[in-house]
Amino acid sequence: MKILVPVKRVIDYNVKVRVKGDGSGVDLANVKMSMNPFDEIAVEQAIRMKEAGDAEEVVVVSIGVKQSQETLRTALAMGADRAILITAADDVHTDIEPLAVAKLLKAVVDEEQPGMVLCGKQAIDNDMNATGQMLAALLGWSQATFASEIKVDGDHALVKREVDGGMQSIKVKMPAVVSVDLRLNEPRYASLPNIMKAKKKPLDEKTADDYGVDVSPRLEIVKTAEPPERKAGIIVESVDQLVDKLKNEAGVI
């Protein structure tokens, strides 16, 4: 089986996000960028499945600006076999919407015929949590979102899902789209030799036009604003004072 893993280049999760003064978005110029943490978990899972003999090949694909190549090289250094870069934007501030990404991924799936698409449950920039579900819909495939355990069993996969109130186990028919949650695994760090080796692994360069997909946005960004700021309150001196404040000032207990 071949596993396809879409990866997204996003602002590094440790970077403090700054909204641009003109309200057009978040400032991404000269900011450290990394692989979306959920996608890292998906890449790790695919590599582990290959190591366990459940998969033969791991193909990573990224859609966005040309610089996404770096993200793909990271995935190759972790252990993916080859990469596909689909350039769909010139400006680092352009976010390709999940619907357009899903359409491009469908075209890649049609060409590559993977047995499973493993993706992160959401990207930490737009927080949409949509691409995997949309891709499954366009392909007419089964979907298992928010996975914290994946077991391949012949033409099915058994997936434990993180849901409100606990966990749910479902059995999905393959091929399937599986979106991964935080607790599935802890991604490995790429070793220096593997980083060097990754530079020689194949990376195909395509554009959105090659697939005939219109990536123009359906959502117009009217404005981007800082969230309303919360004022710091007071420091109380003792538990007694805290109980008094909660009872008599805030009236919440």
Place this chain on the structure above:
Amino acid sequence: MTVLLLGEVDNGTLNMDATAKAVAACKPLGDIHVLCCGAEAADAGKEAATIDGVAKVLVAEDAIYGHRLAEPTAALIVSLAGDYDHVVAPATTDAKNILPRVAALLDVMVITDVSGVVDADTFERPIYAGNAIQTVKSKDTKKVVSIRTSSFDAAGTGNSAEVSDVATGDAPGLSEWVEDHVAESDRPDLTSAGIVVSGGRGVGSEEDFAMIEKLADKLGAAVGASRAAVDSGYAPNDWQVGQTGKVVAPDLYVAVGISGAIQHLAGMKDSKIIVAINKDEEAPIFQVADYGLVADLFEAVPELESKL
């Protein structure tokens, strides 16, 4: 303008809080029809009919909608969507699973986790773990929207809307339910509780987390945890509050041994009153707390519990 709202039905029971909050969010959008589907959904439908602002309830009862698997539920919604301008649901894990599938089938860009409804086409939603609020205007003719319930007050009850059955579809045969692993608890639901007591890495161990639970029980509160506490194995994942967990906005949020990472703040900073107990006076949690207590939690928490 009419809205099709997917009611949150779990094992035949309506999640009143989530559904009524989504109804309140949709009020500016037009008449609201609530869809209740499941292996059993008739009782949930009757309850949904009591929510103020609901014009009609549609019930789809069939074994294939049990456990609300994405494939059959999305197909059902798409079969009904033709008559509606908006397809909406509270942003629960079920809806997060189902709605993007619906949107793609309708060739619409989904708008998830909406915290504000500006007009029929324009919505506000948090991005970057709540570090920015984006206003987006949809160019699609139909809108598919999930609602961040903590941003809205629940609609009242006392209504008696018309309830009717709708035609059910065929099973797509793509996935099947195996089992649920749901922890039984007498505590209130985390996302709808009036008080939440959360513990962080500072609690130090799974055993010591019992202290947090004891304080919560004294207050009749739900128990939450930071991602650090969950990652360290002190608390189960479904207690996680934050951008990658649940978003809560109770009247009182008590953060114990939580430093206040951005991703945690994103899940609780809309709480009305925030209390922080932490021995590190530099902890960022104090910057959002209404009442901060710089103290050793192992002394302060038992003392607080005894004085309530």
